[in-house]
Amino acid sequence: MPELPLSPSSQPRPDATRPHSDRANVTGPIIDFAPDVSCLDVEGLSLAYDGKTALRDLTLRLPRHRVTAFIGPSGCGKSTLLRALNRLHDLNEAVSRQGSIRLEGQEIHAPEVAVDELRRRVGMVFQAPNPFPMSIYENVAFGLRLQGGLTRRRMNDIVEWALGAAALWDEVKDRLRASAWSLSIGQQQRLVIARTLAVRPEVLLLDEPASALDPISTLKIEELIRSLKSQLTVVLVTHNMQQAARVSDYTAFLHDGELVEYAPTASLFTNPRLARTENYITGRMA
Numbered sequence: 001m002p003e004l005p006l007s008p009s010s011q012p013r014p015d016a017t018r019p020h021s022d023r024a025n026v027t028g029p030i031i032d033f034a035p036d037v038s039c040l041d042v043e044g045l046s047l048a049y050d051g052k053t054a055l056r057d058l059t060l061r062l063p064r065h066r067v068t069a070f071i072g073p074s075g076c077g078k079s080t081l082l083r084a085l086n087r088l089h090d091l092n093e094a095v096s097r098q099g100s101i102r103l104e105g106q107e108i109h110a111p112e113v114a115v116d117e118l119r120r121r122v123g124m125v126f127q128a129p130n131p132f133p134m135s136i137y138e139n140v141a142f143g144l145r146l147q148g149g150l151t152r153r154r155m156n157d158i159v160e161w162a163l164g165a166a167a168l169w170d171e172v173k174d175r176l177r178a179s180a181w182s183l184s185i186g187q188q189q190r191l192v193i194a195r196t197l198a199v200r201p202e203v204l205l206l207d208e209p210a211s212a213l214d215p216i217s218t219l220k221i222e223e224l225i226r227s228l229k230s231q232l233t234v235v236l237v238t239h240n241m242q243q244a245a246r247v248s249d250y251t252a253f254l255h256d257g258e259l260v261e262y263a264p265t266a267s268l269f270t271n272p273r274l275a276r277t278e279n280y281i282t283g284r285m286a
């Protein structure tokens, strides 16, 4: 699929080079670009657990077929925001929410939206790989079987495609019937990504997908993230700022449940416009 052109406003602005002292009085949020085509639109999103605020009036647009990273200190609300994007909070009665989230223009909380279908369109991969206790093949075929209606040949094709897209096919093609648990942790995480890709999501949410992995597996996941954006929109939560800088096109910095700064990644890391962002990315804020 062809790459979308970046809008002129997505380039770093000249005044982003102003000295740090000028930034000190600005509290934000600063949103330093406007996506030409957004996939997910979050508007006025607030969320609380048992009345305790975790997200405060967040508004941001996530561009289609790009990688957007959420960064910020522990407890700032990154995972809470990510989970809101495919309604993972629905079953938590302690959660209250205000505001809207639109996927390709459609409100995801609208009564006519089927949550299962939403979660097919917006797939999620967690920090610890969670393959099902079945074979490598059956893990990837799992969602396809639930959907039904596929011939054996078509299912085989999709399983091969998904394992290939997750950069795992060459390593497992000769042992598809082996238990998923016989794979290394890094391979298990790529298997879980293949399982998610098999049902053809439009968005892939990744919650610290490489934090439990060794450096080589991490590199593979990062290469995979970069390759996937030609086919879908990726949203990545990471504590690893080098990783955000390596793989993402845009970065949103959250602090204390608020969106502080949201900009093209290169611009945010080289010329943060707010002191709070600079303090975090330079390690002066835990």
Ligand SMILES: Nc1ncnc2c1ncn2[C@@H]1O[C@H](COP(=O)(O)OP(=O)(O)OP(=O)(O)O)[C@@H](O)[C@H]1O
Binding pocket: 049, 054, 072, 073, 074, 075, 076, 077, 078, 079, 080, 081, 239
């Ligand atoms: N299930 C929950 N029940 C109650 N409070 C929660 C729950 N999940 C998160 N919180 C609280 O919401 C706030 C935001 O948490 P969240 O996990 O979204 O932050 P985070 O930025 O992803 O943190 P980390 O980087 O440590 O994973 C924190 O104060 C956290 O304690």
